[in-house]
Amino acid sequence: MPYKTFEEYNIKITDEVRDRYKRIIEELGEDTDREGLQKTPERAAKAMQFLTQGYYQDASAILKSAMFKEDYNEMVIVKDIELYSLCEHHILPFFGKAHIAYIPNGYIVGLSKLPRIVDVYARRLQVQERLTEQILECINETLKPRGVAVVIEASHMCMMMRGVQKQNSTTTTSGFRGAFEKIETRNEFLKLISSSLD
Numbered sequence: 745m746p747y748k749t750f751e752e753y754n755i756k757i758t759d760e761v762r763d764r765y766k767r768i769i770e771e772l773g774e775d776t777d778r779e780g781l782q783k784t785p786e787r788a789a790k791a792m793q794f795l796t797q798g799y800y801q802d803a804s805a806i807l808k809s810a811m812f813k814e815d816y817n818e819m820v821i822v823k824d825i826e827l828y829s830l831c832e833h834h835i836l837p838f839f840g841k842a843h844i845a846y847i848p849n850g851y852i853v854g855l856s857k858l859p860r861i862v863d864v865y866a867r868r869l870q871v872q873e874r875l876t877e878q879i880l881e882c883i884n885e886t887l888k889p890r891g892v893a894v895v896i897e898a899s900h901m902c903m904m905m906r907g908v909q910k911q912n913s914t915t916t917t918s919g920f921r922g923a924f925e926k927i928e929t930r931n932e933f934l935k936l937i938s939s940s941l942d
């Protein structure tokens with residue numbers, strides 16, 4: 745990793761990304777000197793850097809920063825976590841919702857940290873399957889709960905705006921570890937999030 749922090753990375757690389765965007769826009773047949781486009785390469789560079797800042801963030805450290813010893817042994821669910829990511833094949837957005845559940849094993853985690861780690865992994869070039877798996881593994885390895893479950897439902901712009909051009913299809917991915925590998929526990933979770941599922 746060439747740069748230590750997002751700030752450092754942001755300062756050092758914006759010029760290069762901006763210049764490359766300028767060339768792409770020109771190559772597409774536009775005039776980057778016209779008023780509306782003058783600042784576009786810079787804006788696009790900043791937007792892309794924002795959308796990929798997850799490479800410079802440590803999801804496990806975020807979870808560790810708010811783990812609390814607590815004797816609670818029931819399922820904790822945070823559902824309807826909106827997410828925006830970029831598909832690694834076309835660099836077009838995919839977006840939707842994540843639903844996360846875990847059963848504590850001595851420690852609970854600050855609730856806001858779960859959406860935060862969704863963002864850490866979503867703000868990278870991704871496929872939905874790997875995004876699901878990375879969130880799952882991070883919680884499993886860091887919190888070491890009795891069980892963890894992640895469901896993601898998303899729409900992919902690369903299937904909507906281009907390619908097969910299907911506007912209404914959604915993709916669901918899921919992963920289950922520990923107690924959620926038992927069908928009863930998994931079904932309880934799926935029942936509790938069912939009102940949120942399509």
Ligand SMILES: Nc1nc2c(ncn2[C@@H]2O[C@H](COP(=O)(O)OP(=O)(O)OP(=O)(O)O)[C@@H](O)[C@H]2O)c(=O)[nH]1
Binds near residue numbers: 872873
């Ligand atoms: N499994 C998976 N596939 C994805 C995801 N995002 C995009 N894709 C798919 O990645 C595939 C890339 O296939 P290619 O045939 O190399 O690309 P393409 O010619 O642009 O394909 P079309 O989209 O079918 O036009 C496509 O089928 C996309 O739908 C994702 O998150 N997970």
Ligand SMILES: [Zn+2]
Binds near residue numbers: 832
């Ligand atoms: Zn795609």
